[in-house]
Amino acid sequence: MAVIADRCPHVDVTVVDINERRIAAWQGDSLPIYEPGLLDVVRRARGRNLFFSTDIEAGIRGADIIFVSVNTPTKTFGEGAGRAADLQYWEKTARQILASATSDKIVVEKSTLPVRTAEAMDRILNSNDRGLHFEVLSNPEFLAEGTAVEDLEQPDRVLIGSRETPAGGRARRAVADLYAAWVPRERILESNVWSAELSKLTANAFLAQRISSINSISALCEATEADVDEVAYAIGADSRIGPRFLKSGVGFGGSCFRKDILNLVYISQSYGLDEVARYWEGVVRMNEWQEARFVRRMLATMFNTVAGKRIALFGFAFKANTGDTREAPALAVTRHLLAEHADVVITDPEALENARLDTAGLDGRLTFEADPYAAARGAHAVAVLTEWDAYRTLDYGRILASMERPAFLFDGRNILDHAKLFEMGFNVYPVGKRAMSHV
Numbered sequence: 001m002a003v004i005a006d007r008c009p010h011v012d013v014t015v016v017d018i019n020e021r022r023i024a025a026w027q028g029d030s031l032p033i034y035e036p037g038l039l040d041v042v043r044r045a046r047g048r049n050l051f052f053s054t055d056i057e058a059g060i061r062g063a064d065i066i067f068v069s070v071n072t073p074t075k076t077f078g079e080g081a082g083r084a085a086d087l088q089y090w091e092k093t094a095r096q097i098l099a100s101a102t103s104d105k106i107v108v109e110k111s112t113l114p115v116r117t118a119e120a121m122d123r124i125l126n127s128n129d130r131g132l133h134f135e136v137l138s139n140p141e142f143l144a145e146g147t148a149v150e151d152l153e154q155p156d157r158v159l160i161g162s163r164e165t166p167a168g169g170r171a172r173r174a175v176a177d178l179y180a181a182w183v184p185r186e187r188i189l190e191s192n193v194w195s196a197e198l199s200k201l202t203a204n205a206f207l208a209q210r211i212s213s214i215n216s217i218s219a220l221c222e223a224t225e226a227d228v229d230e231v232a233y234a235i236g237a238d239s240r241i242g243p244r245f246l247k248s249g250v251g252f253g254g255s256c257f258r259k260d261i262l263n264l265v266y267i268s269q270s271y272g273l274d275e276v277a278r279y280w281e282g283v284v285r286m287n288e289w290q291e292a293r294f295v296r297r298m299l300a301t302m303f304n305t306v307a308g309k310r311i312a313l314f315g316f317a318f319k320a321n322t323g324d325t326r327e328a329p330a331l332a333v334t335r336h337l338l339a340e341h342a343d344v345v346i347t348d349p350e351a352l353e354n355a356r357l358d359t360a361g362l363d364g365r366l367t368f369e370a371d372p373y374a375a376a377r378g379a380h381a382v383a384v385l386t387e388w389d390a391y392r393t394l395d396y397g398r399i400l401a402s403m404e405r406p407a408f409l410f411d412g413r414n415i416l417d418h419a420k421l422f423e424m425g426f427n428v429y430p431v432g433k434r435a436m437s438h439v
Contacts, residue, residue, distance in 0.1 A: 001067065002041045003152040005050035007182040014051045016059040026052045034323040034350045037149035060100040065175065067139070068093055069110040074259050083266035085114050085259075094124045101132055106171045109138045112260055114267055115198040118161075135171035137162045138193045140200030145254065146321030153182070159189045161196025168193075201260045201267075205280055208257040210245040212286035218248040218432030219293060228432025229414065248432045250385055250412035251291045251329040253318030258284055258327050291329050294383075294431070295336035298410055301429060301437075302381060307341035310404070312375040315386020315413075316358075317351035325354040329412070330385040338364030347375035349390055373399060381408035387415050400424055406439045 005013040017023050025032040027046070031039055042050065053059060060066065070093050075086040090111060097107060107125065109118060118136045125134035138161040143151035158179045162168035176188050191199070214232055221228040228248045236243030252258075261280050268277040299306060318328035325331065330346070337344050343365040346355050352368050359366055369375035372391070376382050376399045384391055392415055400407055409426045411418065418428045422436040429435045 002038065002045060002050060003149065004178060005045035005048075006041050007153075008178055009045075009049055011178065012049050012051070013045070014053055014059050014062070016053050016056045018054065018056065020054050023052045023054050034321075035145070035148050036321055041149055056096065057100040060097055060105075061102050063105065065106045065108060065178075066097060067108045067110050068097075072111045072113055072259075074262055080266050083262040083269075085112075085263050085266075087113070087117065087120075090117070091120070091124065094121045097134075098125050098128055098132075101134075104133045105135075106174060107134055107136050108175060109136070109197070110141055112140065112200050112204075112256060112263075113138075113197055114263055115194055115201070117197060118193045122163075133167070135162065135167055136193070137168075137171055137175060138196035138200075139175060140196060140203075142200070142203060145324055146319055155183060155187060157187050157189050158183055159191065159196050159199055161191045161193040164192055201264045204256050204260040205264055205283065207245050208252055208261055208287070209280075209283045211247075211249075211252045211257075212283045212290075214246045214248045215251065215290040215431075216286055218290075221432040222434075225434045226432075227434070231432075248414065249329075249387075250294045250333065250431065251287045253326065253328040253330075254324065255326040258287070288332070291332040292336060294329075294410070294412055295333055295340075297429060298337075298381065298383065298408075299340065301410075301427070301435075302408060305340070306337060306380070308343065309380040310343045310345060310378050311337055312345045312347065312369075312372075312379040312382045314347060314372055314375070314382060314384045314391050315351075315388055316346050316348040316355040317386050317388075320387045320389065323350040323354055325351050325358050328358075328385075330355075331358055333383065333385060333412075334359060334366070335362065338362055338366065343367075345369055345375045345379065347372045348386065349388060351386075373402070377402040378404060379407075380404045381410060383410040383412055384415065385412045387413040391415065396421055396426070397424055400426060 001013050001015050015026065022032045029039065031042065070089040072085045072087060072090060075081050075084045107121065118138055122136045140159055142156065160172050160175050162172035172190055179188055214228065217231060218228045221231060232246040232248065235241050236246050261284050265277045265281045302309065313330055313334065316325055316328060316330040317323055318325060334344055341364065345367050347369045348355060352370060356368060372394060382399065407426050409421055409428050411430045414430050418430055418436055422428050427437045427439055
């Protein structure tokens with residue numbers, strides 16, 4: 001919404017939320033989320049045509065187009081628990097729009113939703129007896145955290161789905177006209193609403209599949225002394241495959257991949273497509289296996305025990321340039337290490353507060369350090385779990401001098417100079433590459 005306001009100064013954009021603290025944060029300089037470049041965008045539009053409010057009813061009444069971006073987490077209860085999307089907030093929002101609206105509206109799905117969810121919202125909204133008409137569109141978001149502003153300003157594509165009716169076509173064009181203020185028309189794709197909904201789930205599933213695929217090969221590389229980066233480069237040079245999302249590591253995370261794949265699994269099962277469901281479920285299983293395998297390798301390397309040993313985790317965010325820790329591989333690694341009675345120290349330049357929230361209630365010795373040098377002091381091992389640029393340029397000689405010997409370094413993102421670290425005296429264990437060990 002900030003980018004739309006920035007690029008469409010003739011359009012008034014009001015962001016509403018029930019969380020007063022969050023709305024207040026959007027009106028200051030300490031935004032509630034970290035994203036490179038976002039503050040500059042907000043500052044340019046805020047107070048001009050970008051407004052923030054907790055008055056949801058007024059926001060609904062005054063809007064011609066309503067973008068709905070409520071949370072759709074995986075269900076933790078009842079039918080489909082652990083796989084299906086929890087749509088209670090989505091339905092409550094639909095009913096709130098219906099209760100507050102006094103004129104016709106275009107309602108746009110921005111949340112990631114199961115295919116045919118728009119049909120349910122359409123039935124709720126257009127069941128009114130007040131003569132109001134609502135067109136429900138799907139406009140899924142394909143941005144990536146850490147590069148979100150750039151992805152929005154220069155998108156590969158914008159996808160807008162609607163019903164294939166004259167009214168649906170008019171609504172679709174109205175939303176397309178917003179994006180056309182800065183996005184070339186040929187990048188604005190139009191489809192029916194069901195295709196748009198399914199495209200979002202499928203895009204995330206395909207991206208996650210590539211990560212799980214290369215991670216499966218990383219295990220084979222370690223066993224055969226092949227180099228996963230060389231394999232990835234060789235296959236990525238094939239124009240039919242391409243190089244993106246072939247970087248091996250400790251596993252994928254974030255709010256979307258796991259949730260959306262499990263949603264796809266549940267939808268497939270609900271249509272009796274069990275083979276399809278099992279295929280996509282394997283992507284999630286491989287990711288969980290990679291996380292557990294990373295810790296098992298640490299155990300095997302460190303003389304089959306980490307009990308009482310200090311392990312410094314460099315990074316807790318699921319990827320660099322974000323403070324988001326949802327489904328972060330670091331959380332799974334932390335749980336495994338605490339179960340082995342390790343003393344775990346977490347450091348991260350942007351995600352420490354979220355790390356504290358995510359690990360609340362875990363049993364074991366767990367501490368947090370903003371300074372990576374302090375985190376590594378007295379450690380038996382350092383494990384790099386987020387590919388922050390800051391970790392590439394640390395003084396590892398200083399870190400080594402402060403650690404217990406033998407000193408182990410597990411590079412879960414393959415971002416460091418392994419040969420140089422080995423020459424310093426580290427025992428180095430990358431992902432999908434030959435270990436370099438003095439012991």
